[in-house]
Amino acid sequence: MTVPGLAGGRHGVQELQPLLETVCAALADGARARAGAVAAGGPEAVAAAVAAAVGEAMPRSGTGEREALYALVRALAAGAADPAEPYCAAHLHCPPLAVSAAADLAASALNPSLDSWDQAPAASELEARVTAALAELVYPDLPAPDALVTTGGTESNQLALLLARERAAGGPRVQIVCGANAHHSVLRGAWLLGLPRPVVLDTPAGLLDPAAVDAALDELPGRPVVVATAGTTDTGAIDPLPGIGRAVARHGAELHVDAAYGGPLLFSSREAVKLDGLQSAVSVSLDLHKLGWQPVAAGLLAVSDRAALRPLAHRADYLNAEDDSEAGLPDLLGRSLRTSRRPDVLKIAVTLRALGREGMAALVDAVCDHAADLAARIGRHPGLTLYAPPVISTVLFRPSDASDEQVAELRRRLMHEGRAVLGRARAGGRLWLKATLLNPYVRPEELDALLQFTAPDTEGTTAP
Ligand SMILES: *Cc1c(COP(=O)(O)O)cnc(C)c1O
Numbered sequence: 225m226t227v228p229g230l231a232g233g234r235h236g237v238q239e240l241q242p243l244l245e246t247v248c249a250a251l252a253d254g255a256r257a258r259a260g261a262v263a264a265g266g267p268e269a270v271a272a273a274v275a276a277a278v279g280e281a282m283p284r285s286g287t288g289e290r291e292a293l294y295a296l297v298r299a300l301a302a303g304a305a306d307p308a309e310p311y312c313a314a315h316l317h318c319p320p321l322a323v324s325a326a327a328d329l330a331a332s333a334l335n336p337s338l339d340s341w342d343q344a345p346a347a348s349e350l351e352a353r354v355t356a357a358l359a360e361l362v363y364p365d366l367p368a369p370d371a372l373v374t375t376g377g378t379e380s381n382q383l384a385l386l387l388a389r390e391r392a393a394g395g396p397r398v399q400i401v402c403g404a405n406a407h408h409s410v411l412r413g414a415w416l417l418g419l420p421r422p423v424v425l426d427t428p429a430g431l432l433d434p435a436a437v438d439a440a441l442d443e444l445p446g447r448p449v450v451v452a453t454a455g456t457t458d459t460g461a462i463d464p465l466p467g468i469g470r471a472v473a474r475h476g477a478e479l480h481v482d483a484a485y486g487g488p489l490l491f492s493s494r495e496a497v498k499l500d501g502l503q504s505a506v507s508v509s510l511d512l513h514k515l516g517w518q519p520v521a522a523g524l525l526a527v528s529d530r531a532a533l534r535p536l537a538h539r540a541d542y543l544n545a546e547d548d549s550e551a552g553l554p555d556l557l558g559r560s561l562r563t564s565r566r567p568d569v570l571k572i573a574v575t576l577r578a579l580g581r582e583g584m585a586a587l588v589d590a591v592c593d594h595a596a597d598l599a600a601r602i603g604r605h606p607g608l609t610l611y612a613p614p615v616i617s618t619v620l621f622r623p624s625d626a627s628d629e630q631v632a633e634l635r636r637r638l639m640h641e642g643r644a645v646l647g648r649a650r651a652g653g654r655l656w657l658k659a660t661l662l663n664p665y666v667r668p669e670e671l672d673a674l675l676q677f678t679a680p681d682t683e684g685t686t687a688p
Contacts, residue, residue: 254301
């Protein structure tokens with residue numbers, strides 16, 4: 225076997241290029257073998273196919289670079305649930321842009337690590353500029369906003385709660401107040417940080433009610449933190465931010481908005497109005513690996529004032545010695561709780577530059593339009609019931625006469641047959657099929673076909 229080449233350095237490209245051909249061939253062959261939204265046959269069939277392709281996960285002697293790349297990339301593609309397929313629309317799991325995936329390859333080849341300037345000189349400056357631009361997108365009217373790159377909404381929410389806890393240091397422990405519609409990471413974050421159990425307010429209409437927030441805050445001492453959601457994972461609903469902001473201000477509390485899903489609506493002047501009131505939050509989580517067409521991970525935590533990030537300051541002599549900082553080497557450790565850290569900002573930066581804000585807005589508008597279109601088709605369909613008009617790009621529906629068990633079974637059957645991956649969500653006391661539309665190029669006839677798969681009178685028909 226030849227020695228394995230390095231991805232970077234003067235000869236990196238010579239090493240990479242032929243391997244990329246193998247990767248592309250394997251991706252193409254794997255997608256052809258799958259021929260649809262998802263690998264058919266369920267967990268057993270997929271496990272058997274992967275076992276056959278992988279064999280021994282760590283053979284005594286290697287099979288060589290090209291063989292290994294081809295075998296495993298093909299197996300992964302053949303056994304994928306590929307969000308670029310029009311009938312793969314279960315989760316906030318987006319089809320990444322090719323340009324972003326290409327940029328991510330460069331990030332891997334160069335491997336800058338954003339825990340110290342001497343590992344990431346240009347990457348750290350790029351991150352500073354891009355996060356400044358994104359912070360300004362969230363807080364256009366404030367003088368000193370900032371944003372951190374995270375692994376996603378979970379880390380962003382945790383960091384937001386951590387910063388709130390530290391602001392309250394010395395006083396009573398911070399009490400979180402959120403809706404029953406809040407993401408599970410809010411509860412876990414409070415648990416992880418040793419905060420009191422969050423007060424979870426009922427959201428019978430799927431939304432956090434400002435009056436309920438007001439009443440809850442009446443009962444709580446200190447400076448509670450209200451967590452509102454802009455784009456719930458289940459329905460895409462956006463809590464009424466202006467009213468919640470007023471209730472929070474009246475009580476001298478703080479607001480964090482989990483806009484992991486809805487945040488990128490800000491790119492679109494048409495859609496951004498749905499986030500009015502966002503600027504009253506001390507911090508905002510948003511994910512670009514959902515409504516931003518980035519490969520995972522591409523999360524952000526924006527803060528209204530960069531002073532809020534001070535509690536993250538940390539020293540480690542080998543990374544940010546005080547004399548190095550005094551001599552002008554930028555200190556990166558306070559930009560994350562992680563140490564080694566991928567330059568996830570590169571793919572984001574490339575995407576924002578390639579598409580511009582207008583290009584991002586066009587994609588956002590497209591998926592919102594598709595959701596409105598799908599909802600209209602459901603409304604006209606005699607056998608299907610729509611939960612509610614979509615707010616972002618999530619559409620909940622169900623065969624009108626089906627029981628919850630039949631809805632759950634239908635979802636599993638479509639997945640097992642490899643025809644479609646739809647999500648599930650409980651809302652208004654019932655179980656619904658959930659289509660999370662993140663493919664900006666899905667066609668009207670594909671939306672119709674998706675509905676045909678689920679409609680009661682067409683059970684058993686084959687995919688077009
Ligand atoms: C997806 C999501 C999260 C979690 O984000 P990850 O990127 O998966 O960590 C948090 N909140 C909301 C509202 C989400 O939709």
